[in-house]
Amino acid sequence: MEIQAIVEEIKEEMIRIRRHIHMHPELSHEEYETTKFVKEQLKDTTIEWQELGLETGAVGLMHGKAGDGPVLMLRADLDALPLMEESGVEFASEKPNVMHACGHDIHTTVLIGAAKVLDRTRDDWKGTIKFVFQPSEEKAGGAPELIEAGVLENPKPDHAVCLHTWPSTDAGKIGIRPGPMTAANDTFHVTVKGTGGHGAHPEKAVDPVPVAGDVVDLFQRIISRNLSPFDPAVITAGQIDGGTANNVIATDVNVSGTVRTLSQTTRDYIKKRMKEIAHHVAAASNAEAEVDFKGAGCPPVINDPHLVGQLEQSLKKHLGQENIDYLKEPSTGSEDFAYYLEQIPGMLFRLGTRNAEDSRTHLSLHNPGIVFDEKAIPTGIIAMSGFAVDYLNAVH
Missing domain, CATH: 3.30.70.360 (Alpha-Beta Plaits)
Known part of the structure; x- marks a missing residue:
């Protein structure tokens, strides 16, 4: 089955998953229930969970059936922010002073969705995917802790990829740029x-x-x-x-x-x-x-230019040229995904979440009133899973 068809089939389920995570946010190093929830959603897939000795977060492997190939790491962050939500959505946080205002609930949902898609298309790709559900990005401690625990070993990824919600880009589009991405x-x-x-x-x-x-x-x-x-x-x-x-x-x-x-x-x-x-x-x-x-x-996130070029071609194939936003400038915000890129090449791309008709989606990340257009969720799943298949099957 084509990736787009699978995503259309699971779209409503993914929105329910996202809303559950949004309603039950957890702060850095406290993502116990979120970790359990992620594993529960993927219990029917072929993911093999690895034990790294960490209290929160999860790392798992999935193998393609089309033969040996490279190892691709896909990463999402789990933690929320110490904010009282003011978005007004019906699925607002049920925890006082804790909110997913940076889109990590969407990041996690997209990676869950990508894992479901990639599990159903294992006949079509080779190699190995390492799924990393990382704790504590907001305190910039999660990535170094996972590296210390061995996330970049057994097996070592050839490249690492993640996405981040972006209220400056329209929902349904993906923002890309080579070179410096965050400061x-x-x-x-x-x-x-x-x-x-x-x-x-x-x-x-x-x-x-x-x-x-x-x-x-x-x-x-x-x-x-x-x-x-x-x-x-x-x-x-x-x-x-x-x-x-x-x-x-x-x-x-x-x-x-x-x-x-x-x-x-x-x-x-x-x-x-x-x-x-x-x-x-x-x-x-x-x-x-x-x-x-x-x-x-x-450190700064520096996107590998060749990998960004591969992503561009994949996005044209799966989403269309019109849904690529060529970002002119990097962000002076920071992202601890950079720690992985100090050791292996990779890239971060932007997932548009802006809706022209809803001013709440125009607010900046970390704003207690921000809303993310859920149209971004299937777009992110298609972009992530489509790129993974194209990357793993490419000549390296």
Whole structure:
């Protein structure tokens, strides 16, 4: 049976599955019931679940009947956000302050649907598919934990693929682009240390407040004067804290923020320049400054150009040229799928969820009022399963 026909047959079931997941969201590292639900939906398929020793999430293998071939990893994320839903849909979250506002319920549903389709078409494809239902994307810890647990082994995937809902693209369409797709995300913390004193006698103190202001200002010069205008990056100071009283010169000031970059080279360079600027600006005022980047930070998603080309041809075949959205720009949001792509090539593509007649579908991801057009679900299943078959049967 053709992929489109199978998807049409299971479409209503997939919408019911999505609505169940949406009504019962779970936060990062708490996806116990979602994991059970995923496995229950796929109990009648030939998926072989692997034991990786993780409390939540699931990884399974499916083998084609057309012979040996490559290993393709398909990944979806399971977790929701700590938000009180304001969408107004009849299947809204039943959990206070927990909501699927980033579309992970749709990601999970699409991968369940793709597994059902691929199981019914096993005679038509060769090789192996590794299905990864990943926990904790929102805390950017799920992918590294799965890698540590061995998700990229036994067998090692040749390529990894995922999709992400996208309210800027119309439902029924798929957004693609080679190269940078999402940005690296690094959190910085600057501590400027001065010498406290009375506000009436600044000459007897070293005031860290203007030093911190100079540091934040000069960080922006990295973007405007140290980087090429064709190398986009963002440095945002989101928090500044210092001082205890209006007439007391503070002892120290703390500045925290985020850095977004689209290449590892630029990422490393900005970190280096931020440390240099903070140190020298502070020294010029007899103060001290330290810059700390908390944790490893999430790397950028860099799509493999050849794989994107294969996806483009597959989409033309299964959905039609008119349903491809050629994205001109990457996103400065981040996605922990990038950790997999540090070790194997792959790609992330966009699943359009916008409905021109429903302004709620135009809202940004992570907005408590966002609605996702469910027309996206069959589109995503066709795109994911169609690409998988075409990829696995291609000459490698």
